[in-house]
Amino acid sequence: MSIPTQQKALLLPSKGADFTLVTIDVPKPEAGEVLVRVEAVGLNSLDYKIQELGFFVSEFPAILGCDASGVVVDIGNGVTDLGIGDKVLLEPNPGYRNAAFQQFTIIKASLTSKIPANISFDEAATLPCCLMTAAIGLYAGFVPHLLRGGASLTPFWAEGGRGKYAGQPIVIFGGATSVGQYAIQLARISGFSPIITTTSLRNAERLKSIGATHVIDRGFSQADIIAKVKEITAKPVHVVYDAVSIPETQNTGYDIIAPGGTLLVVLPAAVDQEKITSDKHFFMVLGSVHVPEYEESAAGLFRVLPELLASGQIKPNVPGYIPGGLSGITEGLEKLKRNEVSAKKLVIRPSETI
Ligand SMILES: NC(=O)c1ccc[n+]([C@@H]2O[C@H](COP(=O)([O-])OP(=O)(O)OC[C@H]3O[C@@H](n4cnc5c(N)ncnc54)[C@H](OP(=O)(O)O)[C@@H]3O)[C@@H](O)[C@H]2O)c1
Structure with missing residues (x-):
């Protein structure tokens, strides 16, 4: 042409x-x-x-x-x-x-x-953008000059990464958002279980088909969401990915994470100052592959993506x-x-x- x-x-x-x-x-x-x-x-x-x-x-x-x-x-x-x-x-x-x-x-x-x-x-x-926002949040580290970060998990495409987090719970707010759908699928490949997400119930079957193990009605009160998570898992939750990131979900996410765990948000921080403690990590994610610190990770995921899409592991x-x-x-x-x-x-x- x-x-x-x-x-x-x-x-x-x-x-x-x-x-x-x-x-x-x-x-x-x-x-x-x-x-x-x-x-x-x-x-x-x-x-x-x-x-x-x-x-x-x-x-x-x-x-x-x-x-x-x-x-x-x-x-x-x-x-x-x-x-x-x-x-x-x-x-x-x-x-x-x-x-x-x-x-x-x-x-x-x-x-x-x-x-x-x-x-x-x-x-x-x-x-691209929402998959990378999910991936950078889960697998990238903190970039001090940007004040943006991720949970520093071992990427599933690195040695020993696939299935590494088997048996560990993860909570994803807004499973039906594009970012949330990709976070669910990456969490599944990384081995997390249960994968608990919030959504309108009309999207429950779709989210279960891509890896969510438990779906909580997003219309529940924040207190009921916390209670439901505790009913689903007695284990400490070390990763919460908030793909909605309005003040209510950020605060609920912060309440859910266990000491040592990480809350990831996609909009500016809105957790109430008085509840912030030094034993919980809390990062806003910047989902751009154009940040030089993220380029290598992005290229790593892009290298394995064709096979994941061809085999239906990522939809x-x-x-x-x-x-x-x-x-x-x-x-x-x-x-x-x-x-x-x-x-x-x-x-x-x-x-x-x-
Ligand atoms: N920081 C970054 O680099 C970055 C990058 C990309 C996106 N973002 C931000 O990430 C957010 C998500 O983006 P997106 O494109 O993935 O969104 P999207 O697909 O446009 O999100 C639409 C979905 O949001 C869900 N939703 C709305 N309020 C909710 C709530 N309270 N609880 C649970 N689900 C809720 C709705 O779910 P139901 O249909 O189930 O009701 C709807 O399906 C946006 O705020 C966007 O600006 C940030």
Whole structure:
């Protein structure tokens, strides 16, 4: 395929502005990078939070979007593991050249994972950012200059990691979120049991099918959730992954973890100051493969992911297709804002942009 010189992109002119569809140059890959024709983009609540609050990106106009799948159409010097025509999934970096809301994007070759034949582009685009947020939370360590961290568990793809946590309980708040669905599946491969999660009960069967052993109605009071966890397991809970991270769930999670254990949250800390003790670890996760300290781990997971997807050991979230290409993003983000999306990842296809 010949590569066009220009492409459509959805530009955010400034913090708080509306997105605008524009025509810009197709970027060129530098050494170690590949150019990907974006076939599907997953939408995240981060996208509208950046639009509204202007954080995470340092310059405007900006292009956003941190979940994509597509086809490699050009490679930079020194890229040996990927070739033109390879189908890949990637976690783009909101900013401009490396972001997802455009028809072509640039990524480091080592930060892609090949898509196996049983996975569609739409399904693949549900994975990168939320899978990495789950993985970084469970397996990465603390990065002092960012004040972000993880539980430092042995990754299941490292020697001795698979099944290492057999017989140890884990609690995952918000099992139906994309982050929660991937945290459940990673916890299962790491051996955790029981895997206890909170969700609307309509999603219970789906979550059990991917590894949750016990599902608690998210409508229960926080006290009832704590009581239910104690009924399910008498063992100390050393890892709680809060994929919801509103103040109630953070505080409940903190109450559940045993001394020495770790609470992982995905939004800014909201645990009541007066209950914080030095014997419980508590980290906000930053699920970006573009943090240099996380690159090696991300590449490790991306190397084993094709086999995990091909064999069904990791299942993508269910894609919720939105028509209109890049122009459908605004409607999708409005749905996310109104909390109208349950156990799905909204996806658009940039090639459908008119
Ligand atoms: N820190 C980071 O790097 C990072 C990265 C990615 C995402 N995030 C954040 O992580 C959170 C999850 O993102 P996502 O994209 O995975 O979410 P999502 O898929 O859009 O989440 C939607 C789900 O949230 C569930 N939910 C809402 N309130 C709940 C509650 N009180 N208890 C249990 N479940 C609840 C709903 O479950 P039911 O349908 O079962 O009701 C719904 O299915 C967001 O706040 C996002 O901004 C942070």
